[in-house]
Amino acid sequence: MADKSLAHLVGHIAQSDGDFSTAIPGLTVYRRSAVSEPMHCVYGLSLALTLQGGKRVTLGEEVLHYGPGQSLITTVDLPVTSYVIRASAQEPFLRLLLELDARAITQWAADMPFAPAPREAGTRAMSVVSLDDGLLASLTRLVQLLDEPALVESLAPLIRQEIVVRLLRGPHGPTLRNLVAAGSPGQHIGKVIAWMRHHFTEDISVEDLATRAHMSPSTFRAHFRNVAGMSPLQYLKNLRLQEARHLMLNSSLDAVNAAVQVGYESASQFSREYRRMFGEPPLRDIHKMRQTSIGPAQVG
Template identity: 35%
Template sequence: MKHEMSEADLNLLRLTSPIRSSLAKRVLALIAKHPSDAELLPGVGLHFRDQPLPPTGYFYEPSFAVILQGAKRIKLGDSVFHYDASRFLLTSMNLPTTTEVLGATEDDPYVSVLIKLNLDIAREVLADLELNNYGEICSDSGMATGPATNEMLELVSKTLDLCDYSGNPAYLWGILQREIIYRLLVGPMGARLRQTVLTGTQSNRIAKAINWLKDNFSLPIKVEDLAGKAGMGVSTFHHHFRAMTSMSPLQYQKQLRLHEARRLLLAEQADASTVAFRVGYESSTQFSREYRRQFGQPPIRDMRSIMDMS
């Protein structure tokens, strides 16, 4: 289904076209200059594709991402986000997704920048600048898009400056991270980030349960136990968990298991049965069935398709 942009998004694309074009060229130059696995700054990812990417599992950590060229579709549980160069993506907690890069070509490649957010720094900024009560707090989804204004693109430009800085980028990066987080916290999507960071809020409690799940996804769980870790009743916990992640706690755990299984199959070339048990499945048959439902093909065929594309 084709995504129709609003008039406001179209106007924003026209207004920001020169700076986005310049930034995209800088990203491509940095990618060409450095090895593909090089991390030029901690938590900063520069991405480029000259062909579409079919639905692929991707685990989003708290981050700020901007597409400079192209478009992407992200499936988070029951929700679908379509974002392009007119929008930025804010993720406030750990979320397993399925992503697609749409319509990329050699002449018009997909180019993006992702900056992971340090939530400890976010807490410091909130405390230092007394932003705890700034604006309205919401308990909406842990993922949202906002307008990619010149101000947002300027943050990307400063990040790219440091990626190619010959001095001491680590010191300056610490300062820039605080500016990025400050502008996100006081911006139109800031309520989501503040809600996750602030101790005691519903979203902060859900984030703690999510972090536990992320570290212990292979273990059997009971929703009652997770609710206890979040300090909530089961019904309240289930409601807020679904609001933040667009899925139930058990669906979230399944997503974590399947994404890790796919990573292990690729990285270690282990057999499907071994991987199934490592990620917490008791039945390899159930694993293959759920894997196929998630990724469109059974494990072995999926691996072959990925290898053929690379």
């Protein structure tokens, strides 16, 4: 069970449903008073903590659940489907999200001695573990700092450093270290994923991506699936479809133009894959989303 004092602090910030940024850069809190429809979004390098209620995240074919007191780490940008599965007006879903800095993780990991991790440990770029008392205390102090705005600029970076050190030393450590270990497959795949996030509208082949990762295509496919939970082409398709949905909803593009902008050459293929991912053809899906006022850019 998550610490009631931290849940109380977050509930005080999020007094109504929504996503609430704070005066501490990268710290956001969330409140939902009802279970949600599937939310397709991209999780970046971050630590998320459920304080009340429950959530389910689908990454490829893998399903992760996390409830009160459980934390989720994501180390590279991953397209996921998230659901709030336990929430009510009496006991709303409460969640804290802290964006992490890859440079800070790399710096501290380089200065800390670690025992060799098992070969299979820390390959997936997303993990769920129960929060330990030390990390809970650090996060609580970070949120409490919001009541002393004059101290945020001076003390928030120090508490964030402590959080990174505790993460590296704790159960999430293998997942984080796999991201930053020099020359590791995880580091190579992480760099390729970062490149794909900025170039996904281009004509990209697995062979080109494998060359960027300094791997053979077969080795690259295996390591990519281990890290991202899906194949490189599935990852690329998810990025394109999510961006097309965003363009249609927020820029009023029609399906044909949205498909072209995200890299599709065939409108029929786009419509077919769109329906497979979102459950409705583009026009019907966007109409439904506008009726419910839910946008794909919203963080899940």
